[in-house]
Amino acid sequence: MTDVKLKLPIYMDNHATTPVDPRVLDAMLPYFTQVFGNAASRSHSFGWTAEKAVEAARDQVGALIGASGKEIVWTSGATESDNLAIKGAAEFLKDRGNHIITAQTEHKAVLDTCKRLEKEGFEVTYLPVGKDGRVSAESVRAAMTDKTTVVSIMLANNEIGTVNPVNEIGAVVKEKGAVFHVDAVQGAGKMTVDFHGLGVDYLSLSAHKFGGPTGVGALIVRDGAPLLADRRGGGQERYRRAGTENVAGIAGFGVAAEAAMAGLNVTALRDRLEAELRRIAPDAVVYGGAAVRLGNTTCISMPGVKAETQVMALDLAGICVSAGAACSSGKVGASAVLAAMGVPVDEAATAIRVSLGWNTAADDIERLIAAWRDLYVRVAHSDISHAQAA
Numbered sequence: 001m002t003d004v005k006l007k008l009p010i011y012m013d014n015h016a017t018t019p020v021d022p023r024v025l026d027a028m029l030p031y032f033t034q035v036f037g038n039a040a041s042r043s044h045s046f047g048w049t050a051e052k053a054v055e056a057a058r059d060q061v062g063a064l065i066g067a068s069g070k071e072i073v074w075t076s077g078a079t080e081s082d083n084l085a086i087k088g089a090a091e092f093l094k095d096r097g098n099h100i101i102t103a104q105t106e107h108k109a110v111l112d113t114c115k116r117l118e119k120e121g122f123e124v125t126y127l128p129v130g131k132d133g134r135v136s137a138e139s140v141r142a143a144m145t146d147k148t149t150v151v152s153i154m155l156a157n158n159e160i161g162t163v164n165p166v167n168e169i170g171a172v173v174k175e176k177g178a179v180f181h182v183d184a185v186q187g188a189g190k191m192t193v194d195f196h197g198l199g200v201d202y203l204s205l206s207a208h209k210f211g212g213p214t215g216v217g218a219l220i221v222r223d224g225a226p227l228l229a230d231r232r233g234g235g236q237e238r239y240r241r242a243g244t245e246n247v248a249g250i251a252g253f254g255v256a257a258e259a260a261m262a263g264l265n266v267t268a269l270r271d272r273l274e275a276e277l278r279r280i281a282p283d284a285v286v287y288g289g290a291a292v293r294l295g296n297t298t299c300i301s302m303p304g305v306k307a308e309t310q311v312m313a314l315d316l317a318g319i320c321v322s323a324g325a326a327c328s329s330g331k332v333g334a335s336a337v338l339a340a341m342g343v344p345v346d347e348a349a350t351a352i353r354v355s356l357g358w359n360t361a362a363d364d365i366e367r368l369i370a371a372w373r374d375l376y377v378r379v380a381h382s383d384i385s386h387a388q389a390a
């Protein structure tokens with residue numbers, strides 16, 4: 001029914017978004033047509049059916065990250081979740097203090113929320129990271145003051161895939177009596193996430209980063225964690241987020257979460273890709289390569305060749321990758337993440353991001369290797385003997 005066969009380019013930009021899993025689409029469709037009720041309508045079966053779908057998805061998403069259904073607040077995506085957690089906690093706790101801690105490598109949804117709060121009188125510390133791109137628990141501890149109320153540190157980085165020691169950071173935050181928000185968008189479905197085990201108060205998720213639709217996300221709020229609602233209106237989501245629930249999207253999110261329980265088994269493909277690219281260009285750098293990181297991500301430089309040139313050449317070869325975070329595009333080459341790691345600007349401008357997904361095939365990797373090799377030989381190092389010797 002929805003099986004449109006087109007010859008599409010190879011997509012390897014799964015940190016920007018992922019294709020919707022066919023099972024997800026099938027689960028969503030009835031909620032647009034046959035059972036289109038408002039989940040808050042209590043007077044007829046359309047409403048009850050919609051509510052049942054929303055509640056079933058709560059269990060499915062909760063199971064993925066070890067939270068209970070009632071801790072889930074549906075949102076329009078992780079941007080809203082990040083805004084709601086940080087603003088909602090900081091404003092609720094502002095009589096206790098006005099200091100927020102985050103990191104320079106966070107997603108824009110976190111950084112820009114913090115910048116906005118600075119305009120409103122909050123003070124924000126943007127922690128630097130180590131050469132491996134990770135935030136240390138010691139740096140969080142050193143930044144904490146009596147006025148610190150909120151700490152927001154992501155689980156896995158969207159540009160380089162490095163994983164922060166969130167459990168250690170959570171212990172420090174708890175010891176100091178602050179609350180802890182974790183943007184887990186890129187970790188969920190790719191690594192085990194245990195909401196309660198991590199000592200986290202708020203956790204952001206987005207459906208479209210693991211086979212779900214865009215426009216739906218969740219903020220997981222620990223039972224009893226402070227939160228000032230931002231949107232006002234109906235009493236949906238136990239007064240934590242007003243607005244009619246996106247029933248079809250939520251149903252799809254639930255099925256995507258269930259499918260994501262199986263994990264993403266692409267580490268061997270990613271490792272082969274990196275090994276081959278490093279063989280072609282021994283002076284290429286894999287950023288965060290020695291750190292704990294996601295198995296689907298490669299951020300690698302081609303010395304002397306601008307990222308845009310690589311992205312265009314790969315596009316001509318029918319392969320889609322990116323020159324960094326999609327959300328910061330338009331400013332290609334200005335990766336704040338690589339800058340925070342101490343990578344020189346000129347070198348950072350030669351780094352591309354390859355992010356594999358559930359539909360990446362071994363053959364796709366071979367095509368990428370071949371196209372990258374062609375470019376390297378042609379543009380960067382036209383001295384063929386050098387390339388062959390490598």
Ligand SMILES: *Cc1c(COP(=O)(O)O)cnc(C)c1O
Pocket residue numbers: 015016076077078079080107109154156157158183185186205206207208209215216217
């Ligand atoms: C994509 C992404 C977001 C934003 O999610 P949306 O659902 O697209 O708003 C937030 N944080 C990280 C780490 C992301 O990769």
